[in-house]
Amino acid sequence: MTPMAGADVFAMDPDEVRKSVEILFEIEAEVDAQAATMATANAEAAGPLKDAATALGPALEAAGEWWQVHRAGGFRGLVGNTGEYLAVCAEEAVEVDDYNAGTFASVAGDRYPERPNANASSRPDW
Amino acid sequence: MSELTWERLRDLDCGAIRTLGDAWKTYVDQQLAHTERLRTDVIDGHLGTEHYESDTATQVRDQIAMTADRYEDDLSDYASTRIATTLLEAADAFEKEQNELKELVPLIEQHDFEIEGPHTEYDVNLSGGLHRAILTLDPPQWLCDMCGVKKPDGFWDIDTLKVLFDSVDLYGTAIGLAGQYQDWLRSVMSRAHDADEEAAAALAEMRENPTELPPPLGATYDDLVDDYKDSVSEEVAGEAQAIAEGTSGMSPEQVNEWWDHLSDAERQALIEEHPEWVGPVDGIPVETRDTANRTLLDSQIDGLGDRIAAKEQALQGMDPESEEYEKAKAELDDLKHDKSDLTRLQDRITDDDGSPAASNQTGQDYYLLGFDTEGSGKAVVAIGNPDTADNVNTYVPGTGGSLTGAGGGLLNRADTMAFDAQRLGGGDETATVLWMGYDAPDDLIEATDPKWAEGGAADLESFTKGVRATAEGEPSNFTLTGHSYGSTMVGTAAASEGVEADNLMLIASPGASVDTASALGVDENHVWASTNDEDAIQYAPVHGENPTHEEFGANTFTSDSPREGSDWWKFWEGPAENHNSYWDQDDLNTPANEANDISRDNQAYVVTGQEERVR
Numbered sequence: 001m002t003p004m005a006g007a008d009v010f011a012m013d014p015d016e017v018r019k020s021v022e023i024l025f026e027i028e029a030e031v032d033a034q035a036a037t038m039a040t041a042n043a044e045a046a047g048p049l050k051d052a053a054t055a056l057g058p059a060l061e062a063a064g065e066w067w068q069v070h071r072a073g074g075f076r077g078l079v080g081n082t083g084e085y086l087a088v089c090a091e092e093a094v095e096v097d098d099y100n101a102g103t104f105a106s107v108a109g110d111r112y113p114e115r116p117n118a119n120a121s122s123r124p125d126w
Numbered sequence: 127m128s129e130l131t132w133e134r135l136r137d138l139d140c141g142a143i144r145t146l147g148d149a150w151k152t153y154v155d156q157q158l159a160h161t162e163r164l165r166t167d168v169i170d171g172h173l174g175t176e177h178y179e180s181d182t183a184t185q186v187r188d189q190i191a192m193t194a195d196r197y198e199d200d201l202s203d204y205a206s207t208r209i210a211t212t213l214l215e216a217a218d219a220f221e222k223e224q225n226e227l228k229e230l231v232p233l234i235e236q237h238d239f240e241i242e243g244p245h246t247e248y249d250v251n252l253s254g255g256l257h258r259a260i261l262t263l264d265p266p267q268w269l270c271d272m273c274g275v276k277k278p279d280g281f282w283d284i285d286t287l288k289v290l291f292d293s294v295d296l297y298g299t300a301i302g303l304a305g306q307y308q309d310w311l312r313s314v315m316s317r318a319h320d321a322d323e324e325a326a327a328a329l330a331e332m333r334e335n336p337t338e339l340p341p342p343l344g345a346t347y348d349d350l351v352d353d354y355k356d357s358v359s360e361e362v363a364g365e366a367q368a369i370a371e372g373t374s375g376m377s378p379e380q381v382n383e384w385w386d387h388l389s390d391a392e393r394q395a396l397i398e399e400h401p402e403w404v405g406p407v408d409g410i411p412v413e414t415r416d417t418a419n420r421t422l423l424d425s426q427i428d429g430l431g432d433r434i435a436a437k438e439q440a441l442q443g444m445d446p447e448s449e450e451y452e453k454a455k456a457e458l459d460d461l462k463h464d465k466s467d468l469t470r471l472q473d474r475i476t477d478d479d480g481s482p483a484a485s486n487q488t489g490q491d492y493y494l495l496g497f498d499t500e501g502s503g504k505a506v507v508a509i510g511n512p513d514t515a516d517n518v519n520t521y522v523p524g525t526g527g528s529l530t531g532a533g534g535g536l537l538n539r540a541d542t543m544a545f546d547a548q549r550l551g552g553g554d555e556t557a558t559v560l561w562m563g564y565d566a567p568d569d570l571i572e573a574t575d576p577k578w579a580e581g582g583a584a585d586l587e588s589f590t591k592g593v594r595a596t597a598e599g600e601p602s603n604f605t606l607t608g609h610s611y612g613s614t615m616v617g618t619a620a621a622s623e624g625v626e627a628d629n630l631m632l633i634a635s636p637g638a639s640v641d642t643a644s645a646l647g648v649d650e651n652h653v654w655a656s657t658n659d660e661d662a663i664q665y666a667p668v669h670g671e672n673p674t675h676e677e678f679g680a681n682t683f684t685s686d687s688p689r690e691g692s693d694w695w696k697f698w699e700g701p702a703e704n705h706n707s708y709w710d711q712d713d714l715n716t717p718a719n720e721a722n723d724i725s726r727d728n729q730a731y732v733v734t735g736q737e738e739r740v741r
Contacts, residue, residue: 016177020168027160038153045146052138053129055326056216063209063329071204072157074339075197079164081342082190086173089186096185096347 017090018111024083025115028076035072039064087112128322131245132227132311135318140221147213154206161194189351192340199337199387203365207376207383208332212325215377219321219624226314226647230307237268239304241311248315250308252300265296272299302677306642309670313621313645320587320623324377331375335368337361362392363400370403378592381409397421406496408592412513416482419494423472426499430465437461464499470533471497471505485509487545490557501565503529507537509544510557512593517556518602519543519733520593520627522586524610524634525573527566536560542709543607546730554734557602561589564615573611574668576639579618586615587623594626603735605629610705613638614669620646628652629732632680633725634661634705637669643679653680654732654740656725658708660687662701683732683740685725688712 042064049057084104088094091107108115130138169187178186234241238256243249252260259265263278263286270277273295278286338357341350368374369381376384385393397404397418404410405419437458444451475492477483484491490510498504512518521543523536531537540560547556564582567573586606594601606627608616617638619625624647632638632655643650655673657664664672671678689707691699708725724741731739 011179012183013177016172020172020178023163023167023172027163031157031160034153034156038149041146041149045142048139048142052134053131054134054138055128055322056212056329059326059329060209060213063332066333067205067209070336071197071200075193075200078189078193078196078340078342081344082186082193085343086186096182096189096343097345099344101344 012089014090017086021083021087021090024079024086025112028080028083031072031076031079035068035076038072039068042067084108128319128326129245130315130318130322132231132241132248132315135220135224135315136227136231138220138224140217140224143213143220144217147210147217150205150210150213154201154210157201157205158198161198164190164194186343189340189343192351192354196337196340202387203337203384204332207380207387208328211377211380211383212328215379216321216325219325220318222624222647223314223318223321226310226644230310230314230644234307234311237300237303237307238266239307245315248308248311250304250311252304256300260293260296260300263290263293269296269300272303302641306644306677309621309640309642310645313640313647316622317624317647324375327375328377328380329375331368331373335364362388362396363403366396366400366403370407376409378409378588378595381407381592382411382595385410401425405494406498408588409595410592411596412493412495412508412511415495416493419496420476420482423468423494423497427465427468427472430461430468434458434461434465464503464529467499467503467529467533468497471507471529474533474537475507485541485544487541488548490544490548495559496563497529497532499529502527502568503532503562504564505529505532505562506559506589507532507540508557508559509540510555512557512559512602513596513598514555515557515602516554517547517551517605517734518559518593519547519556519605519607520559520561520589522561522564522606522608522612522615523566524608524612524615525567525570527562527612529562532560532562536562539709542726543729543733546726547733550727550730550736551734552736556734561586563589566615567611573636576614576618576669578611579615579639579669580622582615583619583623586619587625590626603628603733605631605733607631607633607729607733608635608638609633609708610663611636613673617646617670617673620648629654631655631729631732632673633657633685633708633729634663635669635673636663637667637671638673639669641671641678643673650679651681652737654683655680656683656685656708656728658685658687658704658725660689660700660704661685661707662698663705681737681740683725683728685728686712686723 043061046057046061046064049060084101085096085099088099088103088107094103169190173187173190175183234250238253239250240253241248242251256266260269265277267277273292275288275292276285338354340354341347365374365384369376369384393414397414401418401421405415405422407415437454441451441454441458444454475483475494482491488509493508493511495506495508496504497506521540523531527536537560540558544556544558547558563585565578567575567578572578590604590606593604604627606616606625606629608614608631613632613635614637616630617632617640620627620630621640627648629652630646630648632653634657635655638646640646643653646653655678657672657674664674673680674682685708687700687704687707688710689700689703691697691703710723712723728740731737
């Protein structure tokens with residue numbers, strides 16, 4: 001393992017950490033896509049139930065959206081956040097409390113050019 | 127609020143709802159692969175300690191594990207238990223009522239009736255054509271057959287005159303039949319609306335108080351993650367409280383899934399620290415509820431003892447002539463009454479050494495599934511374990527039922543039913559439950575009011591669903607037996623909320639809230655009624671058609687009337703006494719296991735699935 005600058009923070013094998021990052025970003029993307037598929041199926045089924053004036057129809061539609069945005073979306077966001085943090089770690093030592101999305105944007109350019117979150121200036125913690 | 131109409135219910139694609147429920151279950155499995163990958167490929171793989179080591183590294187691994195834990199709980203609690211199970215339960219419930227409509231609506235149309243009124247309370251009336259047909263002395267063949275008259279052939283002959291003279295009867299018969307279909311339709315829609323609203327509530331409540339997510343890595347993470355860990359430690363208690371207080375919107379099946387998902391440590395902590403959130407809850411296994419309820423029972427008896435002592439001490443300092451004293455004395459009497467009832471129940475279900483007692487009639491253990499001293503008091507006690515039994519018979523008592531009776535005569539009666547099921551059950555295990563789970567009317571005047579049954583309907587529905595949810599292995603053959611007003615309770619719950627039962631037995635019934643067995647949501651071939659010849663209740667069908675009458679459409683069985691008045695001139699005593707004679711041992715000289723008490727035998731045959739032996 002390579003001692004990083006500020007070696008009291010941690011030591012690591014950067015390649016292994018980057019492999020973790022790739023897995024985290026893959027999971028993030030898959031969870032996002034699968035939640036969208038599920039939400040679409042949910043909304044399609046909720047439609048006829050709403051047309052039938054059931055109480056279930058609107059509740060189902062709201063539940064599907066809530067799941068996609070807040071729970072699957074919450075998980076996806078946390079996985080992505082951890083991936084971004086580790087991507088930074090693979091380049092430079094940073095404590096958890098000192099990390100923000102801007103740090104990732106500064107290291108993401110070459111290595112993760114396709115990642116939308118590399119453009120971190122649009123994020124609230126920039 | 128559900129505004130489902132009968133036409134929309136008829137046309138609803140229940141298969142699509144079920145398919146979506148299955149899709150959510152599949153989705154959950156798919157997502158669990160992601161958390162599995164986080165643990166194996168990241169935490170224990172590329173990000174293992176051999177590649178990434180320090181306090182910070184440990185913190186990051188913990189964060190990933192927390193994120194995976196959270197998502198797994200979310201998938202179980204929300205995506206599976208809430209969304210998928212709600213959809214699957216709703217699909218089953220809608221489909222069941224849809225099948226009722228498929229049977230009912232053609233009957234309504236064939237008889238030239240019309241469905242009118244708002245979806246909240248449909249009427250089934252005679253159509254204009256049917257009115258005209260009767261008025262013009264040309265009634266349809268089915269009506270002539272029902273009234274026993276020959277359909278006129280268009281000429282003014284004797285048959286036409288008969289129809290003219292019988293027109294009142296023809297109208298009455300047609301209106302009566304329309305009324306039965308109306309009861310049936312209203313019951314179908316009541317249960318469908320109930321299922322719809324319960325499903326919507328389960329989904330809405332899910333979003334009301336969601337659990338927190340772990341904080342993202344970044345500024346103030348250390349503080350935020352401590353807060354998160356605190357919230358996780360309180361999460362299960364919060365869920366349990368909401369379930370017990372009825373604010374979670376979860377069905378017993380969903381409660382059961384939630385309970386199964388808890389760790390052993392979480393379950394044990396709830397049982398020990400909050401038995402009040404475990405004991406009364408439908409959907410939690412019977413053994414666990416019994417343990418929690420016995421703890422609660424001990425605790426309440428002790429608490430009442432303390433309150434009685436404090437109240438007695440307070441009384442000593444009061445003026446015995448004062449209003450304050452009178453009030454305190456009344457409160458003291460109530461406390462003593464409650465303590466006496468609970469102690470009696472405890473003595474009945476507990477051995478001298480403090481361990482759970484067994485019925486002296488069957489040797490089966492008693493299980494305490496709930497109790498309450500509020501009002502007349504409630505208690506639910508099982509003889510034998512419903513979770514493992516082949517048959518479950520739930521006895522719902524009627525007027526005068528109370529906590530006092532639950533520790534005495536009512537439980538004796540349930541013991542007799544258990545004995546009969548064991549005696550005639552051919553080796554099958556039958557659990558018999560005394561469900562004194564509603565505030566029963568205190569007297570015959572109160573018993574003319576349906577509000578007692580309406581007040582208990584949702585609880586009885588929940589209880590039956592709980593029995594189904596916690597059953598181990600194959601579902602039991604489940605019978606609901608209502609006696610007297612208890613049959614009104616059973617009928618009301620079955621018609622308005624829906625009950626998960628295979629058989630309904632309406633004994634000495636003043637009416638089951640509807641005029642036809644078809645409205646009860648249980649195959650009418652499995653609805654049974656019996657009233658003995660001497661029972662006065664047959665003259666008081668105040669809650670709908672007498673279920674033993676042919677028009678009601680239930681199966682009937684014979685019950686004897688063994689009791690007599692104390693003197694020949696006390697003509698009223700026999701009819702009153704025989705209202706409660708259905709579990710008598712008629713011939714006390716015959717050993718109980720050789721007795722031939724026809725009503726008891728018939729009940730046992732229904733309960734143990736031997737309907738062909740019913741006489």
